[in-house]
Amino acid sequence: MPCCSIIRNAKKDDGSVAVPLLFNAGKHLLTEVFGEGDPEVASQYLLSAWNKGGGQYGFENHWVAEVNGNVAGLISCWHDRLPENFDRETLSSIVEHFGIDDALEIVMRSQRYLAVLEAPLFTEMGIGHLAVSPDARRQGTGSALIEFMEVKARAMKKNALVLNCEIANEGAIAFYKRLGFGEHRANDQFVQMIRALHIETK
Template sequence: MSLMIRRATPADADACVPLIYSSGPAAFERVFASGQLSAQDFLRPAFCSGLGQFGCQQHWVIEENGQILATGTAYSGRDTLAYGLRSARQIIASYGLGAALGVLGRGLAMERLIPPPPRNTWYLAHLGVATQARGQGLGQQLIEHLEQQGRAAGFERAALDVAVSNPRAQALYERLGYRLEKERRSTIAGVADHRYLAKVL
């Protein structure tokens, strides 16, 4: 395949938002589904804004002949405060203040299962590959690209979380050198236990 890896843009929302959602649908639904809004209804304007951890400016895509086949992002604990404030603003704008309090509360509960990364760790997230493109090495290419971004930024350690219900993804991460460091038990209905894996960059 002739592939290109590039930064995402707002025009990529139709392809990227479902892929981001696919990286953790149960968690996204638990936090962001509220009233008439689905998780993807929230993710779309957040992605198009370009800002925060869900913004297109933080995401990379793998594209072939104009078709987006994979997306993902990476950041560190140094971004936690700025991302948290941005997400809070996006949540209030999408849900209104009353419903936003419930979304923010569920988000904080989810952070006990999937906490923000340590300050000096390069954290990979929102990794999604289109169904028809799986098994072709795109996940590995995306991860290696994100890792290179971390090395260029001076990070010596990378990490990610994976649901225990996704053994295929965990097997890929382990082939790429990630090793289990923690397993966190979920107390959230419908959301699986999660494993924290890390590697030296």
């Protein structure tokens, strides 16, 4: 882990740095789903959703890495113990920002992507929205965030970490492989990466 770094729960006030990181973690997909090709529209929604707190893009289900007091990295996770209102909060953030008619179109576009993204199994923790600011890369911030999630997954008795990565993102795939992830399932657009966790039993 880099010098003077901590990993903590994200806060609403982190949005000015965290939301651009979130957007960069899945720029193509987020632009297509929420902006219909316009990155500014997608970014505006993400900031609105972040500030609401709950749901997939809210600050409550994100963690940040600080390096020398500044937010330098971001990560989120999905598992079977998310709040019961998690999906409802996500939908609410879309409807509130775009209105009901546009929200229906966005949900339909989102479903097309969900059809090719592998969801985590009951025994797995899915991680996502992993991004590191340019000036903090190659210092261990990304790997520290993943190790932090591994600790959480072990505490929840999960047996693997999984994530989805665009096939075209060769740099990210190589990064995850260096951290012990292997390619698990793949289609034309995405590959699911997996790293087994060995849970100690007493």
